[in-house]
Amino acid sequence: MSGRKPAGSSFEDWVERQVREATERGEFDHLPGAGAPLPGLDRAFSADRWAADKARREGFDVTGMLPPALALRREREVLLRDVHQLVSERAVRDVVTDFNDRVREQYRRPADGPLVVIALLDVEALVAEWHRRRPPAPAPATTQAPPVRGVRRWWRRIRGSHPQ
Template identity: 50%
Template sequence: MSQRKPPGVSRETWVDRQVREAAERGAFEGLSGAGKPLDDAVLGQSAGEWAVEWARREGADMTAALPPALALRREREELVAAVPGQPTEAAVRAAVELFNTRLDAAYRRPQEVPPVALAFVDVDRQLARWREAHPLGPEEPEAPAAAGPGRGGPGRPWWSRVRPRRRPRR
């Protein structure tokens, strides 16, 4: 049904015309259930039961039909399971930070039923899992050495790393 119902035409007349035109075009020819009676089990199902059965039979992804809290819970499980398969640490960090941003936005919205009750994904823990699954091989370069105390490394206080050093005047 790509057309809108014209004003002044009853809905039943318009739908009947759409069905008749589709039948004339042959849109209903060669369907798998053509000429067969409906199954009694299908007739006894509610619309929701039928939709669940159809999704199971067709292997459809029903994540979009889940309430936001359950969809986030499933997404979190899939994210944590997929961490070892990510190609780089940057990809792991980006995926975790994107999820945490979406979870934060869900917490800021008014709560629905069921409410969102998830912990944020710990970036450092997921990076450690990724590193465990991807040990450095001989072809991979070593990680750069940490800078010494005079080079902005961890030995200097944070405020000295934020502000550039002034050179003494001569």
């Protein structure tokens, strides 16, 4: 590619010539996706969809882009899947209670779009599931003190007396 556009040509002509010359040199041959249709041409353009697709390609979590009701629904799925990773029964109860409070609050607000049904979680059922899926705790190591055999006390060492 030449560095600068010549003064006498239009920008469009200059770009077209560069593309044509690169094609003649074969620089576009064997590129990944060559000959395949471009994805998404059958859908109307949406800035939101483009941003979500870009975030997915870059490996970002797109749940922050979801409407609140859908984000809660996604959070429920993740919570049900990963409840066993919480560290204590108290943590399970706190997380589930917080989730249920936010679902109730979502139902109290006017709907921004279509109604998304989000079921409340049963705290006791999830605590039981947490107990069931937890790995068993390692058995405590039993350490026994060595047997005491003829131990001389410090005062006996000083006096020179031995136990009998």
